[in-house]
Amino acid sequence: MSKRQxxxxxxxxxxxxxxxxxxxxxPGVKGWELRKALGSDYPKVLKxxxxxxxxxxxxxxxxxxxxxxxxxxSLEQLDKARFYVALRGELVPKEAKMIGWRIDDFAGLAxxxxxxxxxxxxxxxxxxxxxxxEKLPGWKVGLNIDRYIRYGYLTExxxxxxxxxxxxxxxxxxxxxxxxLLSAETKA
Amino acid sequence: xxxxxxxxxxxxxxxxxxxxxxKSVEERALDPFLIDIDSNIGTVKEYFPEWKVPEDLCxxxxxxxxxxxxxxxxxxxxxxxxxxxxxxxxxxxxKLKRMNKFEIARTFLxxxxxxxxxxxxxxxxxxxxxxxxxxxxxxxxxxKETAPTEVAAGSTxxxxxxxxxxxxxxxxxxxxxxxxxxxxxxxxERGENxxxxxxxxxxxxxxxxxxxxxFMTSFLVTYGYxxxxxxxxxxxxxxxxxxxxxxxxxxxQLVSVPISVSSGDWQKWKxxxxx
Numbered sequence: 001m002s003k004r005q006x007x008x009x010x011x012x013x014x015x016x017x018x019x020x021x022x023x024x025x026x027p028g029v030k031g032w033e034l035r036k037a038l039g040s041d042y043p044k045v046l047k048x049x050x051x052x053x054x055x056x057x058x059x060x061x062x063x064x065x066x067x068x069x070x071x072x073x074s075l076e077q078l079d080k081a082r083f084y085v086a087l088r089g090e091l092v093p094k095e096a097k098m099i100g101w102r103i104d105d106f107a108g109l110a111x112x113x114x115x116x117x118x119x120x121x122x123x124x125x126x127x128x129x130x131x132x133x134e135k136l137p138g139w140k141v142g143l144n145i146d147r148y149i150r151y152g153y154l155t156e157x158x159x160x161x162x163x164x165x166x167x168x169x170x171x172x173x174x175x176x177x178x179x180x181l182l183s184a185e186t187k188a
Numbered sequence: 189x190x191x192x193x194x195x196x197x198x199x200x201x202x203x204x205x206x207x208x209x210x211k212s213v214e215e216r217a218l219d220p221f222l223i224d225i226d227s228n229i230g231t232v233k234e235y236f237p238e239w240k241v242p243e244d245l246c247x248x249x250x251x252x253x254x255x256x257x258x259x260x261x262x263x264x265x266x267x268x269x270x271x272x273x274x275x276x277x278x279x280x281x282x283k284l285k286r287m288n289k290f291e292i293a294r295t296f297l298x299x300x301x302x303x304x305x306x307x308x309x310x311x312x313x314x315x316x317x318x319x320x321x322x323x324x325x326x327x328x329x330x331x332k333e334t335a336p337t338e339v340a341a342g343s344t345x346x347x348x349x350x351x352x353x354x355x356x357x358x359x360x361x362x363x364x365x366x367x368x369x370x371x372x373x374x375x376x377e378r379g380e381n382x383x384x385x386x387x388x389x390x391x392x393x394x395x396x397x398x399x400x401x402x403f404m405t406s407f408l409v410t411y412g413y414x415x416x417x418x419x420x421x422x423x424x425x426x427x428x429x430x431x432x433x434x435x436x437x438x439x440x441q442l443v444s445v446p447i448s449v450s451s452g453d454w455q456k457w458k459x460x461x462x463x
Contacts, residue, residue, distance in 0.1 A: 020306050027305035058304060085304040091297050093290075099302070107289035110296030114284065118277040120268045124215070131281065135289050159215065170303055177299035178275050182283060184295050 011038045011045045012052075019049075019060065019085045026152065026166065028063075028084040035079060043078060059088040063170050084170055108132050108144045109153060114181055116154070116164055117174045125160045199235035200244065203251045206231065210254035213261065220261035228255055242421075367404045368413040371429045383417060386425040386447065391457045398457075402449040416445060 015038055018029045034042040050060040061084045064070045070077055091099075096106060115131055116123045125145065132141045145162070148154045152167035168174070206228050213220050232251055239245050284292065309317075349355040375384045390401040405427065408414045412434040417426040425447065456462040 020304060022305045022307050027303050059301075061301070061303075086301045087304070088301065091300070091302070093294055093297060096293075096297055103290060103293045106293035106296050106300075110292045111284050114280060115277070118275045118280045120264070131284065134285055135292075161215075167303070171301055173299045173301070177296065178280065180295045180298055181280065181287070181292070182275065184287065184291060 008045065008048065011042075012049055014038060015042070015045050015049050019083060026082075028082045028170070031079040031081045031083065034083060040075075046083065053085065054088065057087065057089045058085055060084070061086045061170065063166075082166075082170070086171065104136055104140065105144060105147070108136055108141070109148055110177065110181070111135075112145070112148060112154065112162070113164065113168055113172055113174065114178055116162055117178060122161050122163050125156060125162050128162055196235075196238050196244075199231075199238055200247060202231050203235065203247050206251050207247075207254050210258050213258055214254075220258050220265055223255075223258045225255060225259060225262075364404065364407055364411065364413070367401075368408055368429065371405075371408060371414055371427060375427075375429055383426040383428040386416070386427055387453075387457045387462055389427050390449070391454070395451050395454045398454050399449055402447070418445065 015034065018034065018037060023029070031042070034046070038045050046060045053059055062073075062078070062081050063084065064073065064077060064081045073081070093103070097103075111132060112128055115128055129141050129145065132144070136144070145154065149156055149165075152165050153172075154168070155163050155165040157163070164174075209223060212218065213223060228251075232248060232255070236248060239248055287295075346355065371384070371389060374389050375382060378384060378388060386405075390398055390405055392398045392401055405414075408429075409416055409427075412430065414427055414429045417428055419425075453462055
């Protein structure tokens, strides 16, 4: 192994530790933290890591500030972005149950995210609760919304408005979700 | 005259209705194009010449502000509709209602890529924890009870207590009456029309003395020895001493007026920049 290869192998291990193990209240690592730990070529290290993870159906995900899409990010944008390791493919319902969530919880989250997305990222809590009550028992609706807030999928302001939070931006492909929901109905 | 009053009242009601509608559009995330901006601006224009008192002018300004917020929402709405994320919320809501929860959950799983996060201990963190534990001082050493220091009983004088500001050298009511006379004298010497600017009275050589005077002044006003005249638009505040103490009856609603007496304000007053 050449010296250069050895250096990248060490950086790869360090990057794996940083990205897999939760170090703050939120998972993931900021770009500037990676630069500090791995050096300025950290995007290249992450690219190599992503190649390895692909075989495991995982990926290194980059979420830019405010969740916007950036095609050719600058170093500054990368420094401010947050990097995560996420599932590359999909879970089948059987696997999803292993996470500890009931089918109701997933359905409720899907409805909430889709509804808030369609309302430009903001909707009154009571409207969301009313929509969820159509399919879920009333006592569970409030608890579920509180749980989505606790996990970082949603956030709520003082006036009872719900917004999508960091975990939705990191985990959910909102456009795909809406397209799938609309097309699933068309098929039925 | 009556019809003019009725016309003004109608105008106020119309402006309030516009404000309420704009608010509901903002809060309920309704379609902002439900609001007819031109017609609402027309209403604001129509009644504007009637407004004379500040309350009406404030209502007019608030209406304009709310209309401007709706225009901003309209702009955002157009931007959102032009993005790929736009979906008709009513269409989506209808579709969600028609799907069963299993279909919804299955669909969600196709768009969901959960994050991987481990919270296990590593060998490194264990060794760090051990190092911390070894260097940690036992609780009984950290929380040693400190015995209270014994102080010998002694005697003191009234002058000493006054010097330490535990006692006042005068009863408070006497001090307040002296201060009231100071205000009356100040108005005669430096004031005009029976009043004096607030800062001209409370301002002193040192900041602590200024705060002390502001404190006493607040009691003068509260106990009916003087009153405040506040001109909000000109940002001027005057103190008006009464000839004799006025006892306010219980059915008069009193209001508190917060006045900032910060060090910065005092320095401005010293430089003659604050009136």
